[in-house]
Amino acid sequence: MSEVNLIGMNEGVGMSGVYRGTFAVVDLTAIAQNLRAVRSVMNSSVRMLLAVKANGYGHGAVPVAHTANAVGVDMLGVASLEEGLELRSAGIDTPILVFGRVPFSGLSTAAKEDITVTITSKWNLDEIPACSPPLKAHVKIDTGMSRLGFRESDDVISLLQSIKTRKDVDVTGIFSHFACADAVDVAHADAQFHRFGEVLQKVSDEGLCPPLVHMANSAGTLRNRAWHLDMVRIGVSAYGLAPSPDFPLPITLTPALHLYTTVARTEWIPAGETVGYGATFQAKRPTRVATVAVGYADGYFRLLSNRASVLIKGQRVPVIGNVCMDQMMLDVTDIPEVEPGDIATVYGRQSPDEWDSGAIQKINPTDLDSFICETFSKARDAGNPVLSLNELAERAETISYEIMCALSPRIPKIYVKV
Numbered sequence: 001m002s003e004v005n006l007i008g009m010n011e012g013v014g015m016s017g018v019y020r021g022t023f024a025v026v027d028l029t030a031i032a033q034n035l036r037a038v039r040s041v042m043n044s045s046v047r048m049l050l051a052v053k054a055n056g057y058g059h060g061a062v063p064v065a066h067t068a069n070a071v072g073v074d075m076l077g078v079a080s081l082e083e084g085l086e087l088r089s090a091g092i093d094t095p096i097l098v099f100g101r102v103p104f105s106g107l108s109t110a111a112k113e114d115i116t117v118t119i120t121s122k123w124n125l126d127e128i129p130a131c132s133p134p135l136k137a138h139v140k141i142d143t144g145m146s147r148l149g150f151r152e153s154d155d156v157i158s159l160l161q162s163i164k165t166r167k168d169v170d171v172t173g174i175f176s177h178f179a180c181a182d183a184v185d186v187a188h189a190d191a192q193f194h195r196f197g198e199v200l201q202k203v204s205d206e207g208l209c210p211p212l213v214h215m216a217n218s219a220g221t222l223r224n225r226a227w228h229l230d231m232v233r234i235g236v237s238a239y240g241l242a243p244s245p246d247f248p249l250p251i252t253l254t255p256a257l258h259l260y261t262t263v264a265r266t267e268w269i270p271a272g273e274t275v276g277y278g279a280t281f282q283a284k285r286p287t288r289v290a291t292v293a294v295g296y297a298d299g300y301f302r303l304l305s306n307r308a309s310v311l312i313k314g315q316r317v318p319v320i321g322n323v324c325m326d327q328m329m330l331d332v333t334d335i336p337e338v339e340p341g342d343i344a345t346v347y348g349r350q351s352p353d354e355w356d357s358g359a360i361q362k363i364n365p366t367d368l369d370s371f372i373c374e375t376f377s378k379a380r381d382a383g384n385p386v387l388s389l390n391e392l393a394e395r396a397e398t399i400s401y402e403i404m405c406a407l408s409p410r411i412p413k414i415y416v417k418v
């Protein structure tokens with residue numbers, strides 16, 4: 001990986017600095033480590049697809065794809081043809097599978113760019129444009145997610161039979177998707193796997209089974225080796241999050257996404273004073289309020305108002321009042337030494353002490369990147385505690401995935417390179 005050139009990858013950092021004091025650290029080393037950890041529970045013949053849809057779950061699809069390449073990931077998964085084309089324009093030549101529906105008008109472009117599409121419902125072959133080189137496609141089977149794909153094996157068989165007449169369309173795979181592989185009770189996942197097996201059997205009996213068969217997401221992959229089939233499709237686990245807090249993981253995962261912000265002001269307010277829009281917080285005691293430069297426009301949900309906490313100087317401090325668009329307020333009464341320029345860990349690894357007291361904003365922008373990467377890596381290796389996205393997600397009544405994807409593009413990202 002060291003030979004992969006990641007210069008220019010840091011969006012908005014480098015020359016432009018981080019004057020607002022709010023930035024994300026994306027730990028590509030952690031992603032590489034997580035990919036290897038997942039590999040360690042797979043048979044060596046099983047392939048691995050990494051989902052990099054939604055800009056790599058907010059981490060940046062292109063840097064993540066480079067990391068995946070370095071670790072030997074076999075395929076990348078995206079939601080749309082657009083996302084696949086973005087990777088191709090960035091020079092990523094790994095096989096790509098589009099999970100979502102691609103309209104017929106996009107199929108010849110997909111073929112030209114060697115992007116595999118998913119057949120998500122019946123195809124009228126007369127409407128499929130001529131493709132050169134031949135289009136690659138995987139057939140989706142709906143085994144209980146009720147989202148995309150074929151429910152009936154007869155429909156799959158007639159599709160595969162009719163496609164045989166098209167020399168310019170190769171069906172290279174067949175797959176399904178678990179709805180509940182992360183649930184405590186495995187009955188739903190078992191039933192889906194069984195239904196997929198039935199479809200595969202009928203298709204095989206006709207001699208029509210495509211070569212690559214896959215079903216497992218992260219939860220399925222970490223739950224049951226029998227579900228791996230020819231390939232697993234992982235996302236959240238590569239980004240370092242347990243798919244669900246409900247079942248024990250066979251491996252250790254390291255979170256890759258970390259969000260930091262900077263204290264802009266500290267001030268004492270008397271008992272009885274209120275904080276923020278709507279005055280939803282009223283001080284019960286003289287209270288020291290720290291204002292930080294992160295808000296719902298950055299992807300920190302307003303639902304977290306008066307519910308969540310962040311880390312400052314290694315201590316948890318509560319978010320008080322309603323989260324604003326660009327800022328929010330914290331109760332730092334119990335750590336009165338907090339001053340403007342100190343760093344708050346919004347989620348992820350507790351910030352290194354070297355970042356406090358305005359240190360980051362004093363550094364020459366050209367040196368910032370390496371300063372942040374070095375000090376961050378040291379803090380990671382020293383085992384600084386983590387404010388987990390799974391905890392934050394629970395407080396926001398959602399899942400870690402949604403918080404990752406919500407990270408605003410206006411937040412500069414600093415990549416810790418493999």
Ligand SMILES: *Cc1c(COP(=O)(O)O)cnc(C)c1O
Nearest residue numbers: 051099177217218233234235236
């Ligand atoms: C996103 C996605 C995955 C990866 O799911 P995780 O739960 O993040 O591991 C796998 N398959 C499909 C079809 C997906 O859309």
